[in-house]
Amino acid sequence: MHGKESRNLLYFNSSDTPPVMVGEMRDAGWNVKCTGDVDGAANIIDKYAPQVAVAQFDGQKGSLDAPVENLFRNVERVEWVALLPKNCMGKNYIKQVVSECFHDFHTLPPAPDRLLATLGHAYGMASMKWGDASSGNELQPGEDEMVGTSPQMLDLFRNLRKVASVDAPVLITGESGTGKELAALAIHERSGRQHMPFVAVNCGSLPNGLIQSELFGHEKGAFTGASQRKIGRIEAAAGGTIFLDEIGDLPIELQVNLLRFLQEKTIERVGGAGQIQVDVRVLAATHVDLEAAVADGRFREDLYYRLNVLHLKMPALRDRQGDIEVLAKYFFDKFAHEKRRNVKGFSPAALHLMNRYTWPGNVRELINRVRRAMVMCEKRLITPDDLGIDRRDCKRQVITLEAARGAAEMEAIRNALQKNNSNLTEASRELGVSRVTLYRLIQKYELAFKPENMSDAV
Ligand SMILES: Nc1ncnc2c1ncn2[C@@H]1O[C@H](COP(=O)(O)OP(=O)(O)O)[C@@H](O)[C@H]1O
Ligand SMILES: [Mg+2]
Incomplete structure (x- = not known):
């Protein structure tokens, strides 16, 4: 589920064109994490402490708005490399940000060897400035590792491998904190889509009014404040996987849009003129009982069946x-x-x-x-x-009668042995059993004692 290398790279794409060279970067040993929005980038930085980040933006001011610029200026311990279309090189605000915050830049499309060389240099620079990845921050190989040796987890790993190999939606259920998101990532990373983006969206944390444009994107002028076209998170995951966390929180009026996407593999941006074909695998997770939500009319039954083609249940x-x-x-x-x-x-x-x-x-x-x-x-x-x-x-300890008897027996023997200096004859007399019986019990309970009189005990 992870490479041995601990060279982590954030690929932040705020443009409305697809990311480039992700496969080549991975082949070169980079652990690439893609995202299209500032929150996602902040999460990746928190979790993986990437040494290098690629930022792809276009000439439109919206792809370089205040939160985005903040990211470039204020995130520490990251070397940024910019990817931009040729035609925006002349724009002053872009020149300013790139020259002040970036290690280097390439115009799109980049020459593969040159970009990989730049990333290598950026990594070297990061190590020089802030030390090696292994000394200092939390970054460690195996960050995404799912740990567990219980029969339940071994079962889950087996199922995970099975569902990873097909392209159908998977519904992951389980209590909060059981590893649903980690499982979704594991599915993606074991699937044929592993070299393409994995985009996670928490349907519960997006404001209601924004969720549609977040998921499906919007066109310029679609509503007040939509000064630029924005690609939604589904489109940002093109070729890869979208993980819809807390799917139970998706407002009912948006459930129909998602259903349409699952059925037809097309989306429509808010204010958009037509359907856009998008190839994305959908994984969804919930900690609530969706069947109950369906019964209550809070969740569409048809959508439930669409999402629940394959099911993984995370054990508590x-x-x-x-x-x-x-x-x-x-x-x-x-x-x-x-x-x-x-x-x-x-x-x-x-x-x-x-x-x-x-x-x-x-x-x-x-x-x-x-x-x-x-x-x-x-x-x-x-x-x-x-x-x-x-x-x-805590769970009250359930103790069987047999276990209780055993514990009492063990305690009595231990006391008698101690009192009689490990003399079996004396101890057995006191306990009212034969020496042979006592010796057997000592073996049974694996009691430590000094075997002085052992030879005549057996
Ligand atoms: N089996 C596991 N091995 C290692 N870390 C795990 C495991 N399961 C969960 N985690 C970690 O626990 C935290 C919560 O997991 P997450 O996938 O966010 O849970 P959920 O989405 O079910 O609330 C994350 O930091 C995740 O990396
Ligand atoms: Mg979660």
């Missing part, structure tokens, strides 16, 4: 046997550079509590708690208190 963390510990240790290593020096790992009590905790926020919560504990911990090992887990939120 509390149900994944063994994964809590595996993930906790994985994130401990991942954030090792942030921890206090003395902290070496988790105490048995902390691990025990984590295993019993119900993790309502799933993996996202686990990451936050582990990360915080690593900073707060004052001892060598992280304690339950460092994790801030309330014992009341």
Whole structure:
């Protein structure tokens, strides 16, 4: 799901032409993340700390508005390379931004060798200025890795590979923080579309009035404030995958547009004159019960069936046997550079509590708690208190009668052995069993004891 290289590149395309050379960049070892909007770029920068960013814009002022310019000016530790059409080289505001914020620029279409060489230089420059990727920021290879060894996750990995190989929509369901977005990315990166953009849209966080133009784009003058043509996120994902997160929040009046897109593979920009053919695979996710939403009339049934051709269900963390510990240790290593020096790992009590905790926020919560504990911990090992887990939120331990008996038996034997200095004859007399029986029990419970009288015990 990721390359060995840790050379990350943000491809920010605010123009209304498709991105170029993404495949070649990937072949050259770049981990390329594409986006068409400022929020998406900010997320990618947060998550991957790219050393190099390519910005493609056109001569229109809208593709270089204030938020975009802010991105170029204020993001730290990124070398920017611009891609622009020849005809905008003469424009003053473009010259100014490019000369002040950019490492270099190429005109479209770029000569492949030259652009790759520039990206290499930009990377070298970034390393020189801010140090190697591995020292300092969070960037690490394996950023997108899905970790898990539980039977539920092994099952999921198998299904993930199966759905990746076909082109049908996938509906990913599961509680918040279970890794739905990560799964969507994994599908994309294992699909034939891996070299094309992966565009994520959170349908719940877009303002209602804007969602249509965000998804489908708009033409210049389509509404007040639409001073430029804007390509929507579906179009920005052309050739690749669009991930519609929190699809249950998509307003009902837009559901019909999405349905049309799924059926006909065409979109229409707001204020646009006609249908545009777009080849994009749709992945959708939700943490709500869509079937209930359909029953309530909040979600179109036809759209539900269209989206739910293939289904992946992300298991809740509390149900994944063994994964809590595996993930906790994985994130401990991942954030090792942030921890206090003395902290070496988790105490048995902390691990025990984590295993019993119900993790309502799933993996996202686990990451936050582990990360915080690593900073707060004052001892060598992280304690339950460092994790801030309330014992009341833990599953009550279910203990079988057999286990209870075993624990009591073990305790009694341990006491008798200790009291009698590991003398089997004395201890067995006190416990009222034969020496042979006592010896067997010691083996059964794997009790440590000094085998002084062992030879005559058997
Ligand atoms: N199996 C996993 N292995 C490693 N990291 C994971 C795993 N599942 C989730 N994460 C991480 O947990 C966080 C929440 O995952 P996300 O995909 O955003 O969840 P959701 O979309 O279901 O709310 C992200 O930082 C993601 O990288
Ligand atoms: Mg999510």
